[in-house]
Amino acid sequence: MRLFIVLLLCLALATCSSQPPRVQVINPASAELTQSRSFKLIAAEQAVNGPLPFAERYRQLDxxxxxxxxxxxxxxxxxxxxxxxxxxxxxxxxxxxxLETAPPTPLGPYQALHRLRDSTGTLRIRLTTPEQHILWEGLTSTGLSPQRDSAELLERATQALLQQIPVASP
Incomplete structure (x- = not known):
């Protein structure tokens, strides 16, 4: 029982701490990207089939x-x-x-199985040419989840991902 309480406490502390977003560049920047300067945001409804999670966050994300x-x-x-x-x-x-603990009775060992769910939000950005040639693509994972949704988490994730995009050449 003590081990379970310690695990839950560690899990709670880990979720409360502010971790930096994990950024993954899926397609590195092509030379064509830095030569381009103008962009147009394409609504998520055009990129995703089905309902959008965090629909209320798209105005902020835009x-x-x-x-x-x-x-x-x-x-x-x-x-x-x-x-x-x-x-x-x-x-x-x-x-x-x-979790395996000492036997509570002389009948034998006791094994407990605790089932939890891990819900992690991700933000993906893909930059393409009008002909749909991928110029750059990246993904970031954060503590953003349906249970822990906040404007601050989305802002940190967006900034971390945008830092991976090369600066436009003058």
Whole structure:
């Protein structure tokens, strides 16, 4: 029982601590990306089939992407050289904790199985040409989840991912 309480306490402390977002660059930047300067955000509904998780966060995400790309030397335009696809998703997987403790009675050992779920939010950004050639693509995982949704987590995830996009050449 003590081991279970210690595990739960460690899990609670780990989820409360502010971890930096884990960023993964799926497709590194092509030379064509730094030569392009104008971008257009493509709504997530056009990139994802089905319902969007965190639908209420897309207005904030749109603003964060516009500001972040502008800071990196790009500018918004209707006749864009870069199309920016972005969407949020939830990776949901089971967590099983097996605990063996001393026998409570002379009948034998006791094994407990505790089933929990790990829900992690991800943000994916894909930059393409109007002809759909991928210029850059990245993914970040954060503590963002249906149970722990916040504007601050989304902002940190977006900033971490945008830092991986090369600055536009002058």
């Amino acid at each position: 603003q964060l992407l516009r500001e972040g790309l502008t800071q990196r030397g790009y500018h918004a335009s209707h006749k864009a050289q870069i199309l920016v696809y972005y969407w949020l998703a939830v990776q949901d997987s089971p967590l099983d904790f097996h």
